Amino acid sequence: MNVGIHPKQRLPATILLVNTFLLAFLLSLFGIFTRPLGSLSMFWPVNAILLGLMLRKPGYATPVGWAAIYLGMIAADLTTGEGWPLALWLNACNMALIATGYAVMLLLPQSQRRMGKPQAILYMFTACLLGAAVSATLSVLRNDSLFNNTVINAWISWFSEQFSTNLLILPVLLAAPRLKQLLRLQFYWPWRACLPLLALLFSLVFSVYIGGPGAIAFPIPALLWCAVRYHLFTVTLLALITGVTEIVSISANLMMYEPLSSRGAFMDSLMSARLGIAMLVMGPLILSSSIAVNRKLLRRLEHSANHDFLTGAMARSAFTRKAREMLEYKHQSKEAVSLLLIDIDHFKLINDTHGHVIGDHVLSAFSHILRRELRQDQLFGRLGGEEFAIMMPRALGAQALAMGEYLRRRVENADLNPTGKDPLRITISMGVASLAMNEVKSLEQLMNMADIALYRAKSQGRNRVESFNVVSGNSLTHVIFK
Structure with a gap:
């Protein structure tokens, strides 16, 4: 059956062809203009850069991409006055190096081609060695490519330049971070x-x-x-x-x-x-x-x-250590801080009804919902079982209360059934405790305050957020959390 292709779908292939052709053409011109007259280049980075491109972007390693590279190299030689026969031959030698190096590096899993392991360095060394040897061998098969050198001198000259250049440039291209990371x-x-x-x-x-x-x-x-x-x-x-x-x-x-x-x-x-x-x-x-x-x-x-292996939340010991560090910084910087203690309502009933496998999935999915909503500077930890905690720096009581209510609604509306059949929903109870900018308390005191608020939320019917600051008589202005 013939499938029609919309013209717009050919655009990526066209862009690939143009990009690879221009890159090979411009890099070849650079190498040609920097080499001594009547001699081979002393530093030819074209092959290493194009090999690195093929390895980093496998989408370019198509028949169209290989052909575009070869044509770009030939076009550069013809532009600078080289004859057709020698241009075709010398660039065939360059293509042999790229193809040999690419074939060797393909023996490595793609995840290891970024120079992340010493094994990858050895594979790269072998790719450069074999690629330079194959290319140098092909280059001396024509007398007009020797540039008045003996066969041995021409082979060693070609090999040494290509081997050293590739071994210096290729690691940079393979180890380079992605653009977003840069x-x-x-x-x-x-x-x-x-x-x-x-x-x-x-x-x-x-x-x-x-x-x-x-x-x-x-x-x-x-x-x-x-x-x-x-x-x-x-x-x-x-x-x-x-x-x-x-x-x-x-x-x-x-x-x-x-x-x-x-x-x-x-x-x-x-x-x-x-x-x-x-x-x-x-x-x-x-x-x-x-x-x-x-x-x-x-x-x-x-x-x-x-971190807890099931939920991805911080383990209790790590959360306690980081929370103490946050409180110490708060005391020095005179900033507010808030603690939220969270308990999944009737979690034992979920395990008894659906089994522990579903219970583990509920814990994991619940943790994923919360972690997705928290900022990077906010601590999220699992204290044990179905009990979790969130530490919010620079958060006043009203902001923490609004955040807790927002998270409660997100969890309440989420379907956590992994089978996708009957909806499985849970609710949470939450206790909030906050320290004002000039207020000084230990982590144990702050957790005790939040625990009192959590007990109040449970005793008043669960699926609610209570603040210790409200319990102790302080008034909070209602805040709509966005």
């Missing part, structure tokens, strides 16, 4: 956090000034320090800056230990240095990746220790 980043570095970066910059300047073959290793201790202190993406950026700086310095003959009398000697030293630089930055990348895994594991362990 927009949410807040850049605040105290001076102590800048010390590893300053050490790296100093070591780079020192390596250029001292020179010699061993100078390429001068920045490694500082780069290792950065790997310990900074996040993986930052380390990949610093490794890229370090590698490019040293490659440019070597190319400009600033780090050579003696004057070079021949172009061949210069190229041999440059190729050796490029390979050495690429291998040296692997250590900091693997270290940073290992530390990132440990940090993620520690965050998971901390979350598991501080």
